[in-house]
Amino acid sequence: MANRQLTFNIFRYNPTNPKDKPHMQTYQLQETEGMTIFVALNMIREEQDPSLMFDFVCRAAICGSCGMLINGKPRLACRTLTKDLPPEITLLPLPVFKLIGDLSVDTGTWFRHISLKTEAWIHTDKEFDPRAQEERMDNKTAYDIYEAERCIECGCCIAGCLTANLRPEFLGAAGLNRVARFMVDPRDKRSAKDYFEVIGSDEGTFGCYGLMACEDNCPMELPLQQQLAFVRRKMAWAGLKR
Amino acid sequence: MSLVRTLGKNPRCDLYLDLAQMISGILLVGFLWTHMLFVAVILLGPATYDSFARFLDDYYLSYIGIPFIGLVALVHVITVCRRIPSRYQELWEHAKLVRHTDTWTWLFQLVTALGIVILVMIHVWSVLTGWPIEAVKSTERMTSFWWFYIALLLLGEYHAGFGLYRIFVKWGWIKRKTIGWVTKTITIIIVGLGLAALWAFLQLGGAV
Known part of the structure; x- marks a missing residue:
């Protein structure tokens, strides 16, 4: 060729x-x-x-x-x-x-916005002790976190997404995948209710139309359908439980 | 978020709307498939068809079922409308710009939805004004308006099949490929059944 x-x-x-x-x-x-x-x-x-x-x-x-x-x-x-x-x-x-x-x-501004909106860092009241041994985590949890962390923030999932194109405030697969990462992390003390306040709406998890352009276009081949579904199920449950 | 939206909004509103869309959608798919099975009773002969219709009538199942499904359809229309952007060209431009199969199937779902709303209203009106359901009347309708019913069958099955697929994709209960395969298979079977029933009606009417 x-x-x-x-x-x-x-x-x-x-x-x-x-x-x-x-x-x-x-x-x-x-x-x-x-x-x-x-x-x-x-x-x-x-x-x-x-x-x-x-x-x-x-x-x-x-x-x-x-x-x-x-x-x-x-x-x-x-x-x-x-x-x-x-x-x-x-x-x-x-x-x-x-x-x-x-x-x-400029993908940077967009990704910084979702980082701030979802507060994409570990929320804990534990005091950090630099001399203590690191806390253990089971292999599956570590793997699940790593899988979500493979996102390189290229923006392909957002660009291909109909909802993200129509609604500028929609978090998109990259944003919801980021939330999923903190949901599985045992070090993060945020409850499902806390997450619901931020993403339990059409701007977050319920805004997804289910067209899966995100998953089809992800160059890192992240399991975005499963990640989005995981967040949706968790948020639906949190919303119904009150 | 604006003040009006913050003050006036139940925080669970979007969740409830999404669930209402899903549940009404599943009920409608269930109804459509049951409806097609009921219609296919004609394959067992016009006498069976008539007695089955009479059975539904005698036990008031039709009188409960039809208004209930009408209500479910109304809920579905109201909840899916929030997915439609106010400017249609945005949808069209996006679909043309970003080449993606599922985006096109969704866009076509929107088109089929509009078609279904119009055709279903005509269909329900013509059935209800000719009440009760009898093989003779059904045959008459089918032989005169077979093209109408083929269109309604294809539009309905397309919309229902992909709609169900999308619900499962969104909630992630089953793998995407598997559910795609399952919904396509069921859709083909139901369309086949519908066409077989139509063929039976046409034979009764002496058109074949």
Whole structure:
């Protein structure tokens, strides 16, 4: 498949420039062996257009910076091989998030907001003793927490989500997955009732339409359906119990 | 959150609405499948069909069932309406921008819902004005309006099948793939049964 001539249709818009209008720009590129969208974008920027804006840091699906719509699907640029795509590739920035320019969006503000809203840290009244031995945790609990923590906050689940696109206040899969992580953590002393106050509404767990674009688009393949369902069941029970 | 929403809102309101949507949905799916089984009694012959309809009539099951299901349908319509955005183009734009199968099936569920509301009203009106249910009258309706009933069957089964699938997906009781497979299989069986019943009516009417 290599050595194809690839055509990239890339969204261009600089919101800080009042004269600029959103438009699509076309670039031609020779495909190389093992080429990813990340490699292609760097080649375009180096060889054809230094003004092209896009985000990347790690190029290894760890930092979650390079999420974008690749032929309509929210994907990580560093993880998407051009050989899996047709020769014509359309790149758009992730919806929902604030556009910085071209393919670059600000996911940080959004994720900081959900961290603060759900108070995504351990709530305990225990005094921390740095000299004491660490408390033990059984293997399954540790695994469940780790599974949720694998989220790299790339924003693909939010961009693909119909509810998140329609309702800006919706926490989305990333937010609810974060809550699930603290729900299973025995060190967190928050009760189900405490969580219900924050996420027991359409802004939280009951806002989900069940379309599962989050799970289908998650580059880390997190079990988001199970995570969302876990939170929903727990919150429904907490709400009914009073 | 605004002051009005904070003051005026029962904190469990969204939970209750979500549960009402789910329970009414499950009841309607249950009703639809039972309804199709009842209609398929025609395959056992018009005499059995008539005596079965009379049985439901004699024990007031029809008089309890029909208003009850009407009420359930009303609850379902009211609770699902909150899922529809005020601007339709937002839905359409999102579905076009982000390519995703389940998003399209949901969008089509919305379309089928609108179709069902209209067709069901016509169907209920025509049955109730021709009360009681008898094989002769049903045959007459089916032979004249077979295209209407094929449309209603397909729209209803599509909406019910995917609706049930989505409930199970949301609550996570069964694996997503498994429940998708199960609802599709049941839907195909019920559609088959409906078409078989229609064929039986058409034969009775001498159209085949």
